[in-house]
Amino acid sequence: MSAPQNLRVVLASRPVGRPCPDDFRFEEAPIPEPADGQVLLRVQYLSLDPYMRWRISAAKSYAPPIEIGDVIVGGTVARVEVSRHPDWAEGDVVLSAAGWQQYALSDGSDLRRLDPTIAAPSTALGVLGMPGFTAYAGLRNIGQPKPGETVVVAAASGAVGSVVGQIARIQGARVVGIAGGPEKCAFVKDELGFDAVVDHQAPDFAQQLAQACPDGIDVYFENVSGHVWDAVLPLLNNFARVPVCGLIANYNDDPAAASGPDRLPATMREILAKSITLRGFIQHEFVDAQQDDFLREAAQWIKTGQLRWREDIVDGLEQAPQAFIGLLDGKNFGKLVVRLDR
Amino acid sequence: MSAPQNLRVVLASRPVGRPCPDDFRFEEAPIPEPADGQVLLRVQYLSLDPYMRWRISAAKSYAPPIEIGDVIVGGTVARVEVSRHPDWAEGDVVLSAAGWQQYALSDGSDLRRLDPTIAAPSTALGVLGMPGFTAYAGLRNIGQPKPGETVVVAAASGAVGSVVGQIARIQGARVVGIAGGPEKCAFVKDELGFDAVVDHQAPDFAQQLAQACPDGIDVYFENVSGHVWDAVLPLLNNFARVPVCGLIANYNDDPAAASGPDRLPATMREILAKSITLRGFIQHEFVDAQQDDFLREAAQWIKTGQLRWREDIVDGLEQAPQAFIGLLDGKNFGKLVVRLDR
Numbered sequence: 001m002s003a004p005q006n007l008r009v010v011l012a013s014r015p016v017g018r019p020c021p022d023d024f025r026f027e028e029a030p031i032p033e034p035a036d037g038q039v040l041l042r043v044q045y046l047s048l049d050p051y052m053r054w055r056i057s058a059a060k061s062y063a064p065p066i067e068i069g070d071v072i073v074g075g076t077v078a079r080v081e082v083s084r085h086p087d088w089a090e091g092d093v094v095l096s097a098a099g100w101q102q103y104a105l106s107d108g109s110d111l112r113r114l115d116p117t118i119a120a121p122s123t124a125l126g127v128l129g130m131p132g133f134t135a136y137a138g139l140r141n142i143g144q145p146k147p148g149e150t151v152v153v154a155a156a157s158g159a160v161g162s163v164v165g166q167i168a169r170i171q172g173a174r175v176v177g178i179a180g181g182p183e184k185c186a187f188v189k190d191e192l193g194f195d196a197v198v199d200h201q202a203p204d205f206a207q208q209l210a211q212a213c214p215d216g217i218d219v220y221f222e223n224v225s226g227h228v229w230d231a232v233l234p235l236l237n238n239f240a241r242v243p244v245c246g247l248i249a250n251y252n253d254d255p256a257a258a259s260g261p262d263r264l265p266a267t268m269r270e271i272l273a274k275s276i277t278l279r280g281f282i283q284h285e286f287v288d289a290q291q292d293d294f295l296r297e298a299a300q301w302i303k304t305g306q307l308r309w310r311e312d313i314v315d316g317l318e319q320a321p322q323a324f325i326g327l328l329d330g331k332n333f334g335k336l337v338v339r340l341d342r
Numbered sequence: 343m344s345a346p347q348n349l350r351v352v353l354a355s356r357p358v359g360r361p362c363p364d365d366f367r368f369e370e371a372p373i374p375e376p377a378d379g380q381v382l383l384r385v386q387y388l389s390l391d392p393y394m395r396w397r398i399s400a401a402k403s404y405a406p407p408i409e410i411g412d413v414i415v416g417g418t419v420a421r422v423e424v425s426r427h428p429d430w431a432e433g434d435v436v437l438s439a440a441g442w443q444q445y446a447l448s449d450g451s452d453l454r455r456l457d458p459t460i461a462a463p464s465t466a467l468g469v470l471g472m473p474g475f476t477a478y479a480g481l482r483n484i485g486q487p488k489p490g491e492t493v494v495v496a497a498a499s500g501a502v503g504s505v506v507g508q509i510a511r512i513q514g515a516r517v518v519g520i521a522g523g524p525e526k527c528a529f530v531k532d533e534l535g536f537d538a539v540v541d542h543q544a545p546d547f548a549q550q551l552a553q554a555c556p557d558g559i560d561v562y563f564e565n566v567s568g569h570v571w572d573a574v575l576p577l578l579n580n581f582a583r584v585p586v587c588g589l590i591a592n593y594n595d596d597p598a599a600a601s602g603p604d605r606l607p608a609t610m611r612e613i614l615a616k617s618i619t620l621r622g623f624i625q626h627e628f629v630d631a632q633q634d635d636f637l638r639e640a641a642q643w644i645k646t647g648q649l650r651w652r653e654d655i656v657d658g659l660e661q662a663p664q665a666f667i668g669l670l671d672g673k674n675f676g677k678l679v680v681r682l683d684r
Contacts, residue, residue, distance in 0.1 A: 054615075225610055244614050247607070260602015264609055265589070268567055271622035272586050273396075278620040280613035 006031045007317055008071050008101030011056055018328065019053070024072070024321040031103045034084045041078035041096055041104045046317065046338040047125035048074070048324045050246055072100040075130060077114065077121045095124045100320055102340055118299045126335035127309035128298055130283060131159035136294045137286040138221060138243035139167055142279045147172030149218035154228045156197065157184040157310070159335035160245065164221045165194050166307050173219070176212045178228060180330050192308060206231035221245070230263065233270050244280040310334030348373045349659055350413050350443030353398055360670065361395070366414070366663040373445045376426045383420035383438055383446045388659070388680040389467035390416070390666045392588055414442040417472060419456065419463045437466045442662055444682055460641045468677035469651035470640055472625060473501035478636045479628040480563060480585035481509055484621045489514030491560035496570045498539065499526040499652070501677035502587065506563045507536050508649050515561070518554045520570060522672050534650060548573035563587070572605065575612050586622040652676030
C-alpha cells in the first residue's frame with residue numbers, strides 16, 4: 001500500500017479565452033513535512049473566485065501571474081494536522097491560502113483562526129471572507145450610499161453582490177439587484193430582501209432596469225461589465241459613484257481584440273457630463289485599516305438576521321476545474337466553494 | 343443716421359459634427375435700457391471655451407442646451423456703461439456672463455468686480471477665471487499630486503492645461519505636457535517650465551510619452567480624450583487619479599456612432615487592475631467652497647512669477663464663429679479671447 005499523497009491542481013497551460021479542463025493538470029506529490037515553526041494544513045474548503053482567471057493569464061495585473069506548473073492559488077479553510085509552531089495547535093481551523101491542493105505548509109503568518117460560534121467555517125471564504133469584505137470596503141470607501149439613494153448591484157446572488165445589496169439596505173439605500181434567470185432573481189428578492197431585481201437575460205433588460213430605477217442610479221457596484229454596463233450608464237445620476245471590483249464578463253476576452261462599436265467615448269462623456277466617479281479597487285488595499293471593523297459589524301448583522309448568504313458547494317478537488325469554468329459562465333448559485341474534507 | 347445697435351450672435355442651427363459658420367447668425371438689436379436695479383454692460387472681452395460645443399448641441403449635459411435663435415452663452419469682461427444699481431458705478435470693469443454680444447443687462451448678481459492691479463482684466467476669463475479654477479479644483483480635489491509624482495496634462499499650452507502643469511509643479515510634482523506642434527511644445531517647456539513635453543502629432547507619440555514618463559503616470563488630467571488616452575492608459579500607475587474635465591477630441595463626434603475597436607474593456611480592465619480613479623467634474627461644483635482660495639493663491643503665484651499665461655486674442659465679434667471652430671481643431675495658441683472693445 002502506498003503512502004497517502006497530496007493531490008493538487010497545477011496550471012498546465014494558459015487558457016486562451018474560456019478556460020478548458022486541459023488547462024489544469026492533477027498531480028500527486030508527497031505530503032510535506034513541517035519544519036520547526038511550521039504547521040501542516042489539511043484543506044477542508046477551497047474558494048473559487050473570478051479573480052483567479054486573471055492570475056492564470058499572463059496579463060499584467062495587481063499580482064504576478066501563476067507560472068505554468070505551479071499550484072493554482074486560492075483561499076482555503078484548513079485544519080492544522082501537525083503543528084511545530086507554538087501559536088497553533090492540532091485541530092485549529094484556520095483561514096489560509098493553501099491553493100488548489102489537499103495539504104500545504106504554513107509558518108502561521110498567513111493564517112487566521114476561525115470562530116465557529118459565529119458561522120460555519122466555510123463562510124470565511126464568502127460572507128465573512130474576502131468576497132464579503134470586498135462588498136463592505138467598496139461601499140464604505142467608494143460607493144458611500146446615503147439613505148434613500150438607489151444602489152444597483154450586478155451578480156446580485158453571488159458572493160460579493162449579495163453582501164453589497166444587504167449592507168446597502170442596512171445603510172438605508174434602495175437596492176436593485178441584477179441576476180441571471182428566475183431562480184436567482186427570486187432568491188435575491190425573497191431571501192436577500194432586495195427592493196427590486198431585474199433579470200439580465202430578459203430581452204428588454206435595459207427597459208426593465210430603467211423601470212426599476214425611477215430615480216436613476218446613485219451607486220453602481222460594477223462586478224460584471226459587458227452589456228449590463230450599457231444599461232446602467234444612461235441611468236447614472238449626477239455625482240454617481242461606481243466601485244469597480246470585477247469585470248467577469250470580460251475575463252475570458254482579449255481586450256485588445258474587442259470589436260466595435262467603441263463604447264469608450266459614450267462612457268467618458270457620461271463621466272464628464274454627470275461628474276461620475278469610477279474607482280477600481282482590490283479589497284487588499286483596505287484590509288489593514290478596516291477588516292476588523294468588517295468582521296465585527298458582519299458578525300452582528302448575521303446575529304440579527306440582516307445578513308444572509310448562500311453557498312454553492314461542490315464535493316471533491318477533482319471537480320474544481322469544471323466548477324471554476326462554470327463560475328465564469330455564471331453557472332454557480334451563491335458562493336462557490338469546493339469541499340475537500342469535512 | 344441710425345442709432346447704435348447691439349450686435350449679437352445667435353444659434354442658427356444645431357451643428358452636426360464639426361460646427362460651420364452657417365450654424366451662427368449675426369443680428370442687430372436695439373441696445374437695451376436698464377431698469378431700476380440693473381446695469382447696462384458693454385462687453386470688452388468674450389471668452390471662447392470648448393464647453394460651448396456641448397451647450398449648442400441638443401445632448402443632455404450638465405446645463406440645458408441653448409435654443410435655436412438664442413444668443414450663444416459665454417463668459418465676458420465688460421464695463422458698466424449705465425448703472426441704475428447702488429452697488430455698481432459707471433466705469434466698473436466686471437466679470438460677467440453677457441454671451442456673444444456687445445451689450446447686455448445685469449441685475450448685478452452674476453457680476454464680480456475685477457482688480458486691475460493683479461493682472462489685465464482679460465485674465466478673468468483665463469488664468470484667473472473659469473479655466474484657471476478648473477485646473478486648480480481638478481488638482482486639489484481629484485488629482486492631488488504628491489511631491490515627486492508624475493502629472494501628465496494634455497492641451498498643455500491651453501487655458502486649463504497650462505495652469506494644471508504650473509500648479510502641479512508648484513506642488514512638487516514632475517510635470518509632462520502634451521501639445522500639438524513644435525511651437526506649442528517649445529512654449530510649454532521654455533515659457534511654462536514643464537519638466538518635459540511631447541508632441542501628440544508625432545508618429546511615435548506613444549513611445550515618446552512612455553520615455554518622458556519613466557516612472558509611469560500618477561495623475562492624468564484628461565481634457566482631450568481621443569488617441570491621447572490610448573497612449574496614457576498603459577502608463578498609469580497603481581492608484582492613479584484621472585480628473586476628467588474635457589473631451590475636446592470627441593465634442594464634434596456622435597458617441598453612439600463611434601466605430602470599433604471597442605476601447606472600453608481595456609480601459610475598465612486597467613481601472614480595476616491598477617485601482618485607478620476616474621472622476622468627471624465641472625468646476626462649478628467647487629466654486630462656493632474654493633474659489634476665494636484660488637483667487638488668493640493664484641494672485642500670489644502671479645506676483646512671484648510662478649504662474650504664467652498666454653492669450654490668443656482675436657479682434658471683433660465678427661471673428662467669433664471662426665475662432666470657435668478653430669478652437670475645437672486646436673488652432674488657438676493660449677487662452678482664446680475675442681476683443682470687442684478696449
